[in-house]
Amino acid sequence: MDEFLATTSNKLKTNNYEDLTIVLGNESCDLDSAVSALVYAMFLNWQYERIKCKVCTREKRVDHKDSIFVPVLDVKREDYTLKTEVAYCLKENDINEDHLVFSDDIDIKNLLTNKTNIILVDHHLVAKKYDFLVPYVSEIIDHRPRDKQWYYKDDTRCTIENVGSCTTLVCQRIKDLSSLMNKDIEFFTTYPECCRLLYCTILLDTVNFSKDVNKGTAHDKEMVLFLETILKPDDRENFRKSTVDKLVYARSDVTKLTAEQLLKKDVKIVGDVLVPSFPIPVKEFLNKPGALLAVSEALNFRGCAIALLLGMRLTPSLLRDVAVYSTNCTEKATKLANNLQECNNPTFGLIPEVFDDVSNCFYYNQTNLSLTRKQYMPVLTN
Secondary structure, three states, X not given: OHXXXXXXXXXXXXXXXXXXXXXXXXXXXXXXXXXXXHHHHHHHHHHHHHHHHHHOOOHHHOOOOOOEEEEEEOOOHHHHHHOHHHHHHHHHOOOOHHHOEEHHHOOHHHHOOOOEEEEEEOOOOOOHHHHHHHHHEEEEEEOOOOOOOOOOOOOOEEEEOOOOOHHHHHHHHHHHHHHHOOOXXXXXXXXXXXXXXXXXXXXXXXXXXXXXXXXOOHHHHHHHHHHHHHHOOOOHHXXXXXXXXXXXXXXXXXXXXXXXXXXXXXXXXXOOEEEEEOOOOHHHHHOOOOHHHHXXXXXXXXXXXXXXXXXEEOOOOOEEEEEEEOOOOHHHHHHHHHHHHHOOOOOOOEEEOOOOOOOOEEEEEXXXXXXXXXXXXXXXXX
C-alpha cells in the first residue's frame, strides 16, 4: 500500500494523470474513515490496472496518462498525530505518513473538472465546506441511516447499511466487484495489509463484538470471518482480543494531549453544534486544565453555538457520559439538553448529575451504553 500511496501522491502533485477519483473520508478522520478511504482507493486502482491491462496494448499506451485514485484524510496534516489509533495502525502496516494526502495538502476545489469523481466513505452528508463537491459525487459507502437531506444525482451509486463499521461495507463491495472480474480473493491475498486494516477496524468499531457495546451485526461478523480465512490466525479468539487491546490502548493514550488537542481528535459539526467524542469520560476531560476555555475557543473558531461532549471508557467496565455546554446561548443549550434527556427514539437514558464549579453546563451519565455519536447525529439534525 505504501508504494501505491507514494506513486499516487506524486502523480497528483505533478499533475500526471488523465482522470481523478478522490475517495474522501469524514471530518472526524477516525480509523473507520481513514481505512475505508485508503483501502477502497487502493482497490479501485488495482481494479483499474487489471481492466487496463486487458483492453490496452503497450504500444497504444506510450505517453498515455492514467486515471488515479486518491484517498484523502479529512484532517490537517499537523493534527494527524492526534488521531492516535490511526497513526498507530498505519505505522504498524508500514505506511509512511509522508505519503498520505491530508485535506490541507490540496486545494480540492481547483482539482475539480469534468473528469473528476468524488466517492464519499463513512459519511453521506458533506460538511458545509464541501458543498461544492455535491455534483461530483459518484458513489457513497456509509453505515449511517440515510438522512432526509438527499441532494445527489439519481445515478449516484449508494451502499448504505446500518452496520457496526463502514469497513464492513468496503470489504463487501471489494468482494462483490472482485467476483465480477472473476478475481474473487486475489486483491485480498495480494495485499494482506489491506486485510489487516479492514480486520482491525471492524474489531475496534464493534469492540470485538462486545455485548455491552452492541454495535456488531451479522454482516460485520461475516466480513471478519472472511478476512480470517485470508489472515489465518493460529488462535482466533486471542488474536482478536490482542488486536483490539492494542488499538484501544492507542486510542485511549491521550495523557499527553491538552484539552484543546482532545477537542480536535475526533470531532464533527451538525449545524451550529460542535460534537467532539473523547476516548475518556467527559468528566475527566472537564477536569483538565483550561478545558472550558478550550471548548469556548473551539466554539468561536468553528462558528458554533453549543458543544455536545461525548465521553467513553471501555475498561474496567464500559462507561458513557455526556455534557451540553454553551458560553452564550444558554437558552438554546437548555433546550438541546432537555430534548436529549426526553428523547425516546432512541432513548439515551441520560441521568443528570451536578458538576461542581462548572456553569452553563448540563452533565449526564448515559445508561444506554449501546448508543454512540452515530445515534446522536440524526437527533441533532432533526
